[in-house]
Amino acid sequence: MTQPPAHIALIGFGEAGQAFARGWRREAPGLEIRAFDIKTDGPDAAGKRADYAGAQITGCDGPEGLAGHPLVSLVTADQAGAAARAQAAHITPGTLYLDGNSCAPETKRAASEVIEAAGGRYVDMAIMAPVHPRLHRVPVLLAGPHAEDARAFCQSLGMSPGVAGDEVGQACAVKMLRSVMVKGIEALCLESLLAAQKAGVADQVIASLDASHPGWDWAAKAAYNFERMTTHGTRRAAEMREVATTVGALGLDNGMSRATAAWAETVGQLGQLSTDEDFCARADALLAALEERKIQ
Structure with a gap:
């Protein structure tokens, strides 16, 4: 295994950055992290x-x-290009630049041109699962001409990398097109079960879903999806706009992705509404917030 680095730097220090730092600090206490x-x-x-x-x-x-x-x-999708441009002015030639942001291939390729022109070694990195509870060990995909070097680098840090290909955009394409399904299910879950709760038939709808998809535990999934979208909806909306760009660039209709982005933006603007883990409590809190917003 490659010798672990003495230092590393994070651009952005939100949920993902803090999770990576926490994992590295626990397993490599001597690592300098900026x-x-x-x-x-x-x-x-x-x-x-x-x-x-x-x-x-x-x-x-x-x-x-x-x-x-x-x-x-590890910034929000809408800040990825600006972050690359800002860092390019200060990058040391030969430096690995792992872009782990949830962006369209076109966005990643534009960032790659900026970093490579400044002498850096750009790597398209896609984070393929929630960072909690696995922290820095969350599976990531790497792509681009420096992907193999980046894989060795990530492995030296105890990470879990795979290589999608040698072209920038291949890793994020997997992430983006997976998100059509994952984030789309979240959005559909909210629309279906919020309406069911308001109509007074949530128990029946959930029972029907459980019967159609045994083992899914729809009440628990709904509570989880409600929390994720209220807490991270704005960030999810930025990602889904990049997803829509990805799908549109392939010549396909991206209406589902655009609708998911709009719904995530609406819910995310409401903020965290309930710490209760019960689906019904979270649904009631969200319905009340949506009604208050409509009145305003």
């Missing part, structure tokens, strides 16, 4: 600096603080 998040410069700066301190990493005031470190970009 991070820069654009929230460091804004009204949420104090909270972000608290995140850095809590994770026992070095928080930087700008992308220049990450220079000389292998880079892992």
Whole structure:
């Protein structure tokens, strides 16, 4: 196995970045971890600096603080291109740049051109499952001309990489087209079971779904999907807009992806509504919030 690096840097320090840092800190306590998040410069700066301190990493005031470190970009989909452009001005030639953002192949290829022109080695990385509970060991796919080097690098950090191909865009295409199904099911679940709850027939609808798909436990899945979309809906909407771009670029109708993005945006704007794990409690809270928004 390749010798693990002495240091690494994260561009973005949200849920994914914090999960990776937590895993690395636990298994490689000597690893120097740096991070820069654009929230460091804004009204949420104090909270972000608290995140850095809590994770026992070095928080930087700008992308220049990450220079000389292998880079892992984990920002929101709509910020991926801007993050690459900002970091390109400070990248050390030969530096690996792992772009783990949920973007369309076209977006990844544009970022690749920027990083490669600055002397960096760009890698398309797709995170293929929720980062919790596996943290840095979550399965990732890599693609591009530097994918094999990146695989060895990731393995040295205890990660779980696979290689999708030697062209930038191959890894994220798998991620994007998988999301049509995964995020689409989440959106359909909310529409179906919110309506069922409002109509007073949620128990019957869930029983029917359980009978049609044994073992799925639709009540538990619904509660989980409600939490994910209310907590992460805005981020999911950004991803689904990239998914729609991916599907459209293939010459196919992307109406389902566009509708999923719009629904996720609506729900995500409501924020976290209920910590109760019961589906009915979460459904009632979401219905109340949607009704209040309609009145406003």
